[in-house]
Ligand SMILES: CC1=C(CCC(=O)O)c2cc3nc(cc4[nH]c(cc5[nH]c(cc1n2)c(C)c5CCC(=O)O)c(CCC(=O)O)c4C)C(CCC(=O)O)=C3C
């Protein structure tokens with residue numbers, strides 16, 4: 001693939017795992033949501049609703065623990081490969097905040113770091129916003145290390161294979177003929193339209209999600225699948241990617257008499273709130289009365305393959321040599337110090 005120039009760093013001093021962050025107790029829920037939604041025009045009713053999801057989960061999102069688990073596996077893989085590389089953890093919306101982490105890295109004498117952002121995708125939320133986080137944190141910390149992000153990994157063989165193996169397991173345990181449905185976070189149509197530079201045709205987010213779904217289905221030997229979207233916010237008047245997962249399963253149950261579905265949360269690396277609430281709780285409850293049984297596949301984040309993928313992505317930037325990729329849609333995101341992927345990329 002000729003898309004996206006891979007930055008080359010040579011050996012780095014550290015790896016920073018950069019993620020979204022989530023509340024760890026009831027008292028964190030509102031301050032967390034305020035951080036997430038600062039300046040983003042999300043209606044108050046939607047926020048109240050999302051707050052109730054977090055509250056019913058004890059005020060605690062699983063996301064930070066899941067990221068710590070990924071970091072432990074990455075540290076184990078590094079040790080196995082004989083490498084003594086410190087791994088740091090920082091978030092956009094909750095402690096440890098990226099600014100604090102970069103301050104610590106600087107104090108520890110780190111001069112160059114690779115950054116693994118926990119989203120596989122292009123687009124504003126999955127990519128550009130992480131670049132902004134990196135740029136902001138570096139601006140606030142004098143002497144901050146130079147930081148190069150690892151690329152969007154939507155088509156990495158280990159990512160695809162882990163999802164595919166878990167899809168196989170789910171298909172084998174579900175009723176024969178169950179409908180396979182991939183789901184990812186919806187975004188505004190307008191955001192998807194400007195995801196990626198204009199020269200690459202836009203819609204990088206939805207095209208990558210569709211390509212990853214196709215690759216996983218093919219690797220799992222699944223002949224037919226659907227792709228739907230979930231967890232939309234924003235006022236109803238603003239178009240977001242559709243169909244919605246609940247609407248789609250309802251429709252299938254009505255028009256085609258579908259009774260068994262296998263849901264692949266392709267858009268999420270781990271069992272985040274969007275997975276354990278929006279799918280395992282809300283979707284399951286909404287379609288139960290229609291007699292639909294939902295089998296939800298596992299997510300790859302906690303697997304050893306995922307940690308091995310992170311090491312391979314790290315090797316790509318250190319060596320400047322592109323590793324194996326399975327997809328035909330561009331993968332960008334490998335940029336220095338929070339620079340945009342390209343002119344006009346994800347202007348939102
Ligand atoms: C594409 C995408 C990903 C996947 C890429 C990636 O992984 O980064 C993602 C991940 C996540 N989103 C998360 C949480 C939230 N996202 C929100 C709001 C929004 N997400 C959006 C998009 C995405 N989001 C968008 C377009 C909005 C509207 C506001 C805006 O334009 O920014 C809101 C506000 C309330 C609401 O409206 O739902 C919350 C609380 C969590 C943490 C979950 C946990 O705690 O386990 C995670 C991993």
Ligand SMILES: [Fe+2]
Pocket residue numbers: 125185
């Ligand atoms: Fe989100």
